[in-house]
Amino acid sequence: MMVIIPLDAGRLDAHVFISFGRAPWFALFDTARNTLKFIENSAAQNQGGAGIKAAQAALDLGAQAVIAPRLGQNAADVLLAADVKVYEAWDGSVEENIALFTAGKLKTLTQVNPGIHGDGAS
Amino acid sequence: MKIAVLSGKGGAGKTFAAVNLACVALEACYVDCDVEEPNGHLFLKPLNVWTQRVSVMVPVFDVEKCTGCRVCVDFCRYNALALARGKVLHFKEACHSCGGCVLLCPAAAADYSTHEIGMIREGKSGGVRVLTGVLDAGEATGVPIIRELAGRMPKEEICVIDCPPGSACPVMESIKEADYCLLVAEPTAFGVHDLAMALELVRLFEKPAGALLNKCLPGENPARKLCMNTGLDILAEIPFDLETGRMISGGEAAVLKSPFLKAVFLGLLAKIKEEMQK
Numbered sequence: 001m002m003v004i005i006p007l008d009a010g011r012l013d014a015h016v017f018i019s020f021g022r023a024p025w026f027a028l029f030d031t032a033r034n035t036l037k038f039i040e041n042s043a044a045q046n047q048g049g050a051g052i053k054a055a056q057a058a059l060d061l062g063a064q065a066v067i068a069p070r071l072g073q074n075a076a077d078v079l080l081a082a083d084v085k086v087y088e089a090w091d092g093s094v095e096e097n098i099a100l101f102t103a104g105k106l107k108t109l110t111q112v113n114p115g116i117h118g119d120g121a122s
Numbered sequence: 123m124k125i126a127v128l129s130g131k132g133g134a135g136k137t138f139a140a141v142n143l144a145c146v147a148l149e150a151c152y153v154d155c156d157v158e159e160p161n162g163h164l165f166l167k168p169l170n171v172w173t174q175r176v177s178v179m180v181p182v183f184d185v186e187k188c189t190g191c192r193v194c195v196d197f198c199r200y201n202a203l204a205l206a207r208g209k210v211l212h213f214k215e216a217c218h219s220c221g222g223c224v225l226l227c228p229a230a231a232a233d234y235s236t237h238e239i240g241m242i243r244e245g246k247s248g249g250v251r252v253l254t255g256v257l258d259a260g261e262a263t264g265v266p267i268i269r270e271l272a273g274r275m276p277k278e279e280i281c282v283i284d285c286p287p288g289s290a291c292p293v294m295e296s297i298k299e300a301d302y303c304l305l306v307a308e309p310t311a312f313g314v315h316d317l318a319m320a321l322e323l324v325r326l327f328e329k330p331a332g333a334l335l336n337k338c339l340p341g342e343n344p345a346r347k348l349c350m351n352t353g354l355d356i357l358a359e360i361p362f363d364l365e366t367g368r369m370i371s372g373g374e375a376a377v378l379k380s381p382f383l384k385a386v387f388l389g390l391l392a393k394i395k396e397e398m399q400k
Contacts, residue, residue, distance in 0.1 A: 049201025049216035056195065056204045074213050081206035 003029040003101065004063040005094055006054075010038035016089045016097060020068045020075050021051030027094045028061055031102070036094075051075035058084065067097050067106060076112045124281040125394055126300035128324070130316025132287035134308040135336040135360075138370055140284035141165045142377045143304075146387040149249045150280040153271055155296040157240060157255035157264035162284050164373045168245025168252035176255075177236040178266045179219040183210045187231035194223035194232060215262035240267045242274070251276070268295040275299065280391075289319040297324065302394055303331040305354065307345035314344045321352060330397060332357040334390060355397070358390040 006023030007014040017023035022044050028037040039061070043053035051071075055078035058066060065085040079086060087106040090097050100106050127140040137154075141162050144152040154160040181194075190208035202216035203223060214237055224232045240257040255271045257264040264286070272295070275281045285296040297303055303324045307317050324331045332355040335345055339362050349356050360366070366383065369376045377384040 043201070046201060049213065052204050052213055052216060053201040056201075059204075059206060074216070077213075078204040078206055078211060081204075081209065081211055083207075 001031040001064045002062045003031060003065045003067060003098075004058045004061065005029065005067045005089065005097055006041070007038070007094055010040065012036070012093075012095060014038075014094050016067070016069055016092065016094065018069055020066070020071050021046075021054040023054070026054075026058070026061075027098075028063075029098055029101075036098070049074070052078055055079050065101075067101055068109065070111065070113055071109060072113050123302070123395070123398060124275060124283060124300045125302045125304055126283040126285055126297040126329075127304045127306060128285035128289075128293055128297065128320050129287065129306040129308075129313070130289055130318070130320035131308070131310075131313045134313050134317075135306045135334075136287070137162050137165070137284055138376070139304065139306050139334055139336070140282045141375055142383065142387045143391055144250045144280075144282040145248075145375045145377045146384060146391055147250075147280045147282070150282060151251040151253060151276050152247075153275055153281060153283045154252075154254040155268045155271055155283055155292070156286040157257040157267045157292070158286065160254045160256055160284075163243070163245075163252055163254050165370075165375045166247040166250060166252045167373075168243075168247045168250075171243050171245035171252075173241050173243050175238050175241050176267050176270050177238045179221060179234050180214050180217055180237045181212060181221070181223050181232045182235040183212065184231045184233070185209065187229050189229045189231070191228060193226050193228060197222050197226055219266070240264065242267065242270055244274070251279075263291070265291055265295050268292055272296075272299050287316075289316070289323045293320070293323065294327070297327060297329060300329060302398055303327075303329045304357070304390075304394065305331055305333045307333050307335050307349070308337045309335070309339060309343040309345050311344060314348050317345060318348060318352075321348075321354060330400075331355075332394065332397060335359040337362040357393045357397075358386055360386060 005027040006017040006020045007025040008017045010025040026039045043050045051074045055075040067087045067089045069089045086109045088109040127136050144150040154162040195203045195205045200218045202213045204211045239261045243254040255267040286292045
C-alpha cells in the first residue's frame, strides 16, 4: 500500500506539516517494500486550489492512504472519490507516524475543514 | 468621469467618502463594488429598486461521454478539476469560468452551464443613481459582479466607485475603469500599511490619484507622512469627530446635515475635477 504524509522537509526527521495542500514535501511510504521516498509538492505555491492539486498528485502517485493532521473539504472530496483512506497524523516526525500507522494505532480522520481557504485573490 | 474610492484597510472611510462625494455632485452615479458587504445604500436609501441576478459560467460533465483523458484537468491552471477513478470532479469555488475545459474536451463531454452568485440592484436617491453589487453568502469571488457593475456605469455623469477593502483582484477590477483614484487614509499604523499597498496598486495601473486624510487627530499623522514620502497629493482633510461618527451610525449622509462637511466634499470634488483637467 502507498501511504502519503505531508511534511515540512524532505528528510527522515521531518515533521508532519499542518496543511496537506500547502505542505512543501510529501513522504511516500510503500508498506509492501518498506521503502520511503520524499517528493516535493508542486501544489504548495499555487495561488488557489492547492488542496485539489495536491490530492490529484497523491492519486497520481498511487496513494491508497494519507496521514495528515487535517484536511480541507476539496482535498477530502478528491481523495474520498478514489477511496483513499485518511488517517489522523500524530504530531511528530515522519518516522513516528509510520511506526504508529504500521502498528495500526492511527485513527481515521473525521474532521474536515471547509473548502477554499480564501486568499482574497481570485 | 469615474472616481474610484479605495483605502486598503477596511473602515478607513471609503463608503463615507464615496456616498458624500456622490451627494455633493447632485447628479451622479454611486457604484457599490464592495459586493461582500455593500452598505452605501444604507445612507443613500434608493427608491424604485430593481434587482437582477448575476450568474457565472460553470462546466458540467457528461460522465457517459467522458473518457478520463485528463486533458481538462491538466489544462486547468486554477486547479478546479481533478480526476479520481476515471471520473472528473469540478470545484466551482476554484473555477474562474474560463471555459477552457469545454473548449478542449476531445470527447465533447464538457458543456457550459450557469451558476448564480449574486445580484445587482439599481435605484434612485434624489439625483444619485445607486448601483449595488451583492454577492451571495458562501460564494468565493465577487469579481464577476463587479465586472457586471462596470458595464452599467454611465459614461457622461460623475461616477463614484466605492471599492472593496484590500488590494487584491476585486479592487483591481473596481479601479480598472476609473479615471481617478481617491485614497482614503486613516492615521493608524495598520491603515498606513494597507494604504501603501493600495497606492502601489493604483500606481501600477497608472491612475492619477490623491488622498483624503480621514479621522485626523492633532499631532503626528502617519498617513500624512506616507503621502509626503510617496508624493501623493493630499486633497482634503477631515477631523476625527464624534458628531460625524454619530451621523454615520445613524445612516445619514453627513453632507446633508453638516455645512462643514458639505464644504469639505464640495472642495474635494472641485479638486478632483481640477486634477483631471491637468
